[in-house]
Amino acid sequence: MITEEEKAVADGGEWDRRSLLRGAAVVAGAAATTPLLGKAATAKAGGDDADALFKAGKFEEAGRAYEAILKKDPTNLHAARQRGYVGLLSNKFPDAEKYLTMALKLAPDDKETNELLGDCYIRQDKFSLAVPRWRAGGDEDYATWFAAFSGEPYQINGDIARVPFQQLDPSPAVQASVNGGPPKSFTFYTGASNLSVTLSVAKEAGLTAVYKEKTDFEGETIWVYYGVLDSFKLGDIELRNVPVGWSATESGEDVSTDHDGMIGTWVFYHLLTTFDYAGRSLILRRPTPGAAQKIRAAATRAGAKPLPMWLALDHYVHSIGSIAGSGPRVMGVNLGGEGEMVAGMPGEVAKQLGVRTDSDRPIETFAHSHATTAYPCYPKEIRIGDAVANEVYCEADPNGRVNVPFPYGTGFDTTGWFAHCFWKPYNVTLDFTNMNVYIARGKAT
Structure with a gap:
């Protein structure tokens, strides 16, 4: 479904x-x-053409078009921000930082620029630099979460691990250890961001929330918690000092008991x-x-x-x-x-x-x-x-x-x-x- x-x-x-x-x-x-299913956009230096290229997924061409705009008008906030976004999409961090910083100087309170630059910094594990950007973007949850970290996040111990699927359907699941505890069942998904666990696992692992907030999920009010996990081990690979989230119903129960947690893209982009x-x-x-x-x-x-x-x-x-x-x-x-x-x-x-x-x-x-x-x-x-x-x-x-x-x-x-x-x-x-x-x-x- x-x-x-x-x-x-x-x-x-x-x-x-x-x-x-x-x-x-x-x-x-x-x-x-x-999608834009019509004719492909052509590379021109005009703002509308640059945006059309970007929307059509012609990112390299869009980047060049935004640069042409900036050569004529270095104060163009939209072009600077979009050129930085193009760099961020491909993890070209020097480009992303260069143009997003340019956009930030043009408009220090611009929420989109701050969020993109915050994302750029967390992808590089520069959490202390990300904090003021997320706060300026209005994301107090992320700002407080990343400010709680000390030392190097996502420390990797081990070189390679082959972790067998415990099941394939309805979703693949693997076993992992949380803070040195017994194996737990984790699904994984690249449509999810951070590592998450159930409330029960969070309690068992002794996790403490550094930030919490209410939200709505499928018509039900739930609490979302953010914390720092000391150890997450998948086979022979261990990650230390990892961002982790968990959720609970208003009555203090697990939101879902199908598995013990989910592994998101943030974990995977630290590994091959x-x-x-x-x-x-x-x-x-x-x-x-x-x-x-x-x-x-x-x-x-x-x-x-x-x-x-x-x-x-x-x-x-x-x-x-x-x-x-x-x-x-x-x-x-x-x-x-x-x-x-x-x-x-x-x-x-x-x-x-x-x-x-x-x-x-x-x-x-x-x-x-x-x-x-x-x-x-x-x-x-x-x-x-x-x-x-x-x-x-x-x-x-x-x-x-x-x-x-x-x-x-x-x-x-x-x-x-x-x-x-x-x-x-x-x-x-x-x-x-x-x-x-x-x-x-x-x-x-």
């Missing part, structure tokens, strides 16, 4: 970025927007991770140049070409793929999570691409105070790299918004997203240093 973050819409009709992050602490999900669906395991490596070289060599032997990767809204992974002959478009890469669908798309995408949709079999669901109805659909082909599926069960959400602007959405067009079931014949490696995705058929070697 369509998962929670795909439909996370705040009261009043806007997508609520903070609600997405809160929801990720207790449930798997993914966000997507409807292979999601070995075909081999039913997570392979975690310290992200050294040598390890990256071995990954590239293994991908070459398997005939897998590196695909570009972009990271938006601090945890959403994207690459290039196609749906029903759309041609190469930006797609969400959702590893983990749950559900029977192979891919998802907004209803407008299905309509524009002529995807066969079964409107007689609505799928009624509810999330973040809003009812949503999705429909089964069956595109002739979905593809990312050489990974292909034909005439498979997907879902179309007619309530999907078209290109939701930052910070409530990514601000660029996303044709759809590849979900849990798509990856079952493959192993997928995310290299956040070189910003590449490698997809190979069969078990990882």
